[in-house]
Amino acid sequence: MPANRITHPRAAHGADHGLFTLGEPVTAWTVSTALPVTYEVAFTPQVLSPANPALAQAGGHPGRRLVVVDSHVHELFGDRIHGYFEARGLEHRICVLPAHEQVKTMDSVFRVAEQMDRFGISRRGEPVIAMGGGVLMDVVGLACSLYRRSTPFVRVPTTLIGLVDAGVGAKTGVNFGPHKNRLGTYHPATATLLDPSFLATLDPRHLSNGLAEILKIALIKDRRLFDLLEQRGEALIEQRFQGPAAGGEVLVRAVHGMLQELQPNLWEHRLERSMDYGHSFSPTVEMRALPELLHGEAVCVDMALTTVLAQRRGLVEPGQRDRILALMRTLRLPLWHPLMEPETLGDALTDTIRHRDGRQRLPLPVGIGGGCFADDLTADELGDSADELRELACVTQ
Numbered sequence: 541m542p543a544n545r546i547t548h549p550r551a552a553h554g555a556d557h558g559l560f561t562l563g564e565p566v567t568a569w570t571v572s573t574a575l576p577v578t579y580e581v582a583f584t585p586q587v588l589s590p591a592n593p594a595l596a597q598a599g600g601h602p603g604r605r606l607v608v609v610d611s612h613v614h615e616l617f618g619d620r621i622h623g624y625f626e627a628r629g630l631e632h633r634i635c636v637l638p639a640h641e642q643v644k645t646m647d648s649v650f651r652v653a654e655q656m657d658r659f660g661i662s663r664r665g666e667p668v669i670a671m672g673g674g675v676l677m678d679v680v681g682l683a684c685s686l687y688r689r690s691t692p693f694v695r696v697p698t699t700l701i702g703l704v705d706a707g708v709g710a711k712t713g714v715n716f717g718p719h720k721n722r723l724g725t726y727h728p729a730t731a732t733l734l735d736p737s738f739l740a741t742l743d744p745r746h747l748s749n750g751l752a753e754i755l756k757i758a759l760i761k762d763r764r765l766f767d768l769l770e771q772r773g774e775a776l777i778e779q780r781f782q783g784p785a786a787g788g789e790v791l792v793r794a795v796h797g798m799l800q801e802l803q804p805n806l807w808e809h810r811l812e813r814s815m816d817y818g819h820s821f822s823p824t825v826e827m828r829a830l831p832e833l834l835h836g837e838a839v840c841v842d843m844a845l846t847t848v849l850a851q852r853r854g855l856v857e858p859g860q861r862d863r864i865l866a867l868m869r870t871l872r873l874p875l876w877h878p879l880m881e882p883e884t885l886g887d888a889l890t891d892t893i894r895h896r897d898g899r900q901r902l903p904l905p906v907g908i909g910g911g912c913f914a915d916d917l918t919a920d921e922l923g924d925s926a927d928e929l930r931e932l933a934c935v936t937q
């Protein structure tokens with residue numbers, strides 16, 4: 541046998557931990573492996589109470605923690621955050637980061653990475669703690685996924701969108717050029733601790749903003765959640781999800797519904813995603829309207845448009861359409877925006893088709909609580925639906 545000839549005694553299908561080889565001598569390999577992922581999402585009331593060990597114990601061993609906090613959250617809760625780690629005897633450094641849509645950029649990611657570097661964070665046992673809304677968590681998650689290719693982190697969402705959406709999935713990301721969340725990774729936090737008491741200080745507009753993502757889940761898959769929002773939506777905003785109207789069932793159904801959809805398709809290999817409902821036109825509209833529209837508001841405008849479109853197709857009854865639009869108004873969400881004109885909607889659809897690998901895969905509601913996907917939307921149908929929505933939105937203003 542020549543000295544440089546490489547053979548493998550078990551070079552065959554799956555014989556070597558799944559390594560598939562070709563040729564004799566072996567000259568080609570196919571590596572196939574799977575990455576098992578486990579992460580925890582748990583309601584954790586009073587997460588900053590010194591008596592509550594959950595945050596100190598989440599995802600790591602005792603030692604040190606780098607805590608990255610949204611600057612607004614730090615103003616409100618900084619003393620309690622510091623007091624918590626002091627009381628739990630955890631050495632910690634707090635990094636305060638401004639977090640809103642216009643600073644959802646790689647510059648913010650680099651700021652976090654720099655802090656991780658200065659902190660001398662260990663590779664596995666010192667999860668970064670991200671406390672804030674969707675922007676803060678997306679930025680910190682991206683920094684953690686990049687730093688040493690993967691550093692663990694723990695999320696403590698402090699907004700409604702954070703609690704029911706941005707805090708529970710696997711995606712990280714920042715805006716890039718004119719595009720929403722165009723740079724990002726899949727890097728779920730080891731643990732997410734959900735404490736609705738943070739909502740007590742949230743601006744009502746941001747509560748409505750989060751209710752848009754809850755309404756999305758209701759419309760596309762959970763009729764009971766829709767009924768709950770009709771019955772309690774207004775009170776939930778008034779009472780900021782605190783007290784008797786703390787919204788337990790609404791929040792639990794929203795998180796459960798979201799995770800039911802995410803778990804079987806966490807890496808988004810399947811591009812027909814019902815959780816993309818309301819996210820077909822909204823990314824372009826949101827970015828072009830910045831800073832006027834919040835994320836959930838843009839999602840709601842998209843859902844209003846596709847509700848009208850679905851009614852015109854006979855998927856939703858006129859009475860159901862009216863209930864849906866009425867609920868959006870009850871939740872203090874916009875139904876319409878001037879950017880819903882042919883050029884922006886056309887550009888949005890083009891970008892979404894690219895994002896969905898060449899097909900529309902447009903989630904549409906079926907009745908209330910069901911959904912389907914369409915691939916045959918035309919510019920005319922889109923324009924006519926937008927015209928009809930504009931009239932309906934004016935009538936119901």
Ligand SMILES: NC(=O)c1ccc[n+]([C@@H]2O[C@H](COP(=O)([O-])OP(=O)(O)OC[C@H]3O[C@@H](n4cnc5c(N)ncnc54)[C@H](O)[C@@H]3O)[C@@H](O)[C@H]2O)c1
Pocket residue numbers: 610611612613616639640641644672673674675676678698699700701702705706707709710711712713721738739740741742743746749835
């Ligand atoms: N990764 C995902 O899967 C995912 C899912 C949905 C949304 N998102 C992203 O989330 C972002 C929207 O998140 P958001 O709505 O939380 O916005 P946000 O992070 O900008 O927070 C909204 C505002 O609330 C302030 N704030 C945060 N907590 C507060 C509190 N407890 N009290 C008072 N003020 C508080 C923030 O400083 C900010 O001004 C978007 O960028 C969106 O793309 C990501």
